[in-house]
Amino acid sequence: NAGVTQTPKFQVLKTGQSMTLQCAQDMNHNSMYWYRQDPGMGLRLIYYSASEGTTDKGEVPNGYNVSRLNKREFSLRLESAAPSQTSVYFCASSEADRESAFFGQGTRLTVV
Amino acid sequence: QKEVEQDPGPLSVPEGAIVSLNCTYSNSAFQYFMWYRQYSRKGPELLMYTYSSGNKEDGRFTAQVDKSSKYISLFIRDSQPSDSATYLCAMTLYNTDKLIFGTGTRLQVFP
Numbered sequence: 460n461a462g463v464t465q466t467p468k469f470q471v472l473k474t475g476q477s478m479t480l481q482c483a484q485d486m487n488h489n490s491m492y493w494y495r496q497d498p499g500m501g502l503r504l505i506y507y508s509a510s511e512g513t514t515d516k517g518e519v520p521n522g523y524n525v526s527r528l529n530k531r532e533f534s535l536r537l538e539s540a541a542p543s544q545t546s547v548y549f550c551a552s553s554e555a556d557r558e559s560a561f562f563g564q565g566t567r568l569t570v571v
Numbered sequence: 572q573k574e575v576e577q578d579p580g581p582l583s584v585p586e587g588a589i590v591s592l593n594c595t596y597s598n599s600a601f602q603y604f605m606w607y608r609q610y611s612r613k614g615p616e617l618l619m620y621t622y623s624s625g626n627k628e629d630g631r632f633t634a635q636v637d638k639s640s641k642y643i644s645l646f647i648r649d650s651q652p653s654d655s656a657t658y659l660c661a662m663t664l665y666n667t668d669k670l671i672f673g674t675g676t677r678l679q680v681f682p
Binding site for chain 2: 463490492494499500501502503504507509515517518549551553560561562563564565
């Protein structure tokens with residue numbers, strides 16, 4: 460019972476480099492989310508996807524793109540990383556009843 | 572002003588104490604309210620979920636919602652060192668799955 464799996468767990472990037480954070484869930488959930496967590500800021504929504512094929516901006520979408528590849532997978536791409544994107548990134552999924560929201564273990568990203 | 576406000580703490584209490592964690596919100600359209608617990612270097616895990624004013628109890632945990640005051644609380648009875656974590660409130664509107672989080676309150680329960 461894997462739940463929500465994120466890869467990689469840790470990453471160091473140089474300014475200007477690009478990378479994709481991967482997320483997969485095995486609970487057949489329709490909704491998936493990408494959050495970033497910074498000290499004193501809590502969890503801020505970057506993008507979310509209410510169903511396969513749909514995505515919507517959250518609170519802090521600038522500098523990011525997402526792809527809902529299929530029902531299981533939701534990836535987050537940084538096209539040109541900036542030091543301000545240093546953060547812990549969490550992927551989550553939920554069913555419509557909202558009682559079943561699950562988070563992955565996070566990706567710690569450092570941009571130098 | 573953030574939509575959801577939460578005292579960041581830290582809150583330090585002795586084992587066995589009753590803990591009260593609180594959040595206020597500004598959008599009266601929020602309908603669903605959740606509490607998440609996050610251990611250090613882990614992802615948040617759903618602890619409690621409510622969708623109406625009133626109380627909901629689960630073991631040592633009680634979630635309380637007062638929509639008229641736009642105020643939610645989480646009470647922990649007989650707190651244990653294993654309760655030491657960051658507690659985040661979250662809420663969402665009726666017609667969306669988009670969760671809005673508070674900043675989290677760090678709780679430490681010492682033996």
